[in-house]
Amino acid sequence: MGLRGTNQEFGRPYNRRIVLEAIRSGGPTTRGRIAAEVGLTVQTVSTIIRELEEQGYILANREEPRGRGLPPTTLRINPEGGYAIGVYITPLGIDAALINLAGDVIGSTHRSATRATPDEAFTLIRAMVDELRAMRHGARMLGVGLSLPGPFGVASMSFVGPTTMVGWGNVQLRERLAEVTGLPAFIESDMAAAALGERLYGRGAEFADFYYLFIGVGLGGIMVHDGVALRGAWGNASEISHIPLVPGGELCPCGNRGCLERYISLDAFARRGLGEADWVNEIRPLLHAALITIENLFDPETVILGGLAHAGLVDELVRAATDLPNSVSARSDRKVPRLIVSKGGPHTVLRGAAALAVTGVLSPRFGQLFAPGRDQTKGIAA
Numbered sequence: 061m062g063l064r065g066t067n068q069e070f071g072r073p074y075n076r077r078i079v080l081e082a083i084r085s086g087g088p089t090t091r092g093r094i095a096a097e098v099g100l101t102v103q104t105v106s107t108i109i110r111e112l113e114e115q116g117y118i119l120a121n122r123e124e125p126r127g128r129g130l131p132p133t134t135l136r137i138n139p140e141g142g143y144a145i146g147v148y149i150t151p152l153g154i155d156a157a158l159i160n161l162a163g164d165v166i167g168s169t170h171r172s173a174t175r176a177t178p179d180e181a182f183t184l185i186r187a188m189v190d191e192l193r194a195m196r197h198g199a200r201m202l203g204v205g206l207s208l209p210g211p212f213g214v215a216s217m218s219f220v221g222p223t224t225m226v227g228w229g230n231v232q233l234r235e236r237l238a239e240v241t242g243l244p245a246f247i248e249s250d251m252a253a254a255a256l257g258e259r260l261y262g263r264g265a266e267f268a269d270f271y272y273l274f275i276g277v278g279l280g281g282i283m284v285h286d287g288v289a290l291r292g293a294w295g296n297a298s299e300i301s302h303i304p305l306v307p308g309g310e311l312c313p314c315g316n317r318g319c320l321e322r323y324i325s326l327d328a329f330a331r332r333g334l335g336e337a338d339w340v341n342e343i344r345p346l347l348h349a350a351l352i353t354i355e356n357l358f359d360p361e362t363v364i365l366g367g368l369a370h371a372g373l374v375d376e377l378v379r380a381a382t383d384l385p386n387s388v389s390a391r392s393d394r395k396v397p398r399l400i401v402s403k404g405g406p407h408t409v410l411r412g413a414a415a416l417a418v419t420g421v422l423s424p425r426f427g428q429l430f431a432p433g434r435d436q437t438k439g440i441a442a
Contacts, residue, residue: 073422076111077422079108079109079112080112080117080422081260083118084161084162085265087134088134088135088136090133090135091106091109092132115141116138116141116142116200117137117142117161117422118137118138120133137161139161139162139164140161140199141161142160142199142200142201143158143160143199144159144201144203144415145189145192145203145243146253146410146414146415146417147185147189147237147410147413148206148253148410149207150208150277150368151175152172152277153174154176155170155409155410156189157169157407157414158193159411159414163411163415165410165411166195166196168407168410169188169191178227178231182237185206185240186240186241189243202417202422203243203245203417203421204237204244204246204417205413205415205420206246207248207250207409207413208225208233209250209277210249210251210280210296211302212294214294214296233247234246243417244420244421246413246417246420248413249295250274251280251282252282252289253409253410253412253413254366254367254402254409254412255284256289256412256416257404257409257413258402258403258404258408259284260411261404262405263364263400263403264284269359269360270283271298271358271362271364272402273350273364273367273399275365275369275377277326277368278321278325278326278327279320281298300350300353301320301325302319303350304318304320306322309322309323320346323346326368328343340376344380348381351363352384352387352389355388356387359389360389363398364402365400365401365402367402378400382397
């Protein structure tokens, strides 16, 4: 089940977003099929379609008649109708990609920058965005989306420690990003951007409810329900990295001991200095505990494993989860494994960040992956 439309007066920008998304995911498609999928009238859908076609975001095609009556007009995304740029900052460097309206990666670029300061990072971002825009000189650039590690707005956990961005706590991210790029700017956590990229372009499109487990320099996760990420009061729901699972364990920069991220993350893998199979075997009990905790809390259809880990390490992690202990997800009627691998590819975060910019421009009040409500971006100085 995907996002559904609303007949409330304020919902027109939101309806534009979901109609465009329905065309992207189901195209070529028709007005009637879209209306049935998103719960809007054909008339409402037709009005939105007309606007999107006039603005060049979609293409309409009518086949030659083959009998009585006129065949329906089929609709599809115009890949060249607009572009967005996704940017991802980690403690290791900066990645950026130019994405077209269909979600295709036109080009990407990388800068190595270990624990870059904000000034260093935004200088690099300016040059990277200029490089990417030159690939489609003169084309419509909708905006730029920036993702970086969370959690946000928590004094003891945000922008501290080896897996986060030290010195970024009081940076006006959105304003700085807009200034150096000259584009509408949007900000999101890396795990939420990855979950959006996975839902739009990877395995997430197959499920109404899934948990995205993100293994990067640190560890993160987010639950997606009916196409919307569950964010909590301040945008940090599903943040499993600081669950203390090892009593008296390693000291974490957050002040607690035995936090999960100290054992399961690329930083933890590097610190242990073990081979992939040996490390995974060592953390296997904690991986099992993390997965069944996720399942018992959120009851997802499946957990999708993604992030920055390379294929060999991901394969080892999946093998270690083939005999999970019982949880509410240990059902006899399951159709997919309890843990599956992301199909979003290495650009999942960047595609999600770019998609955030697209929806933010086309649907201003509903541009974020989370449902509208409390301003969740305050915690990241946006």
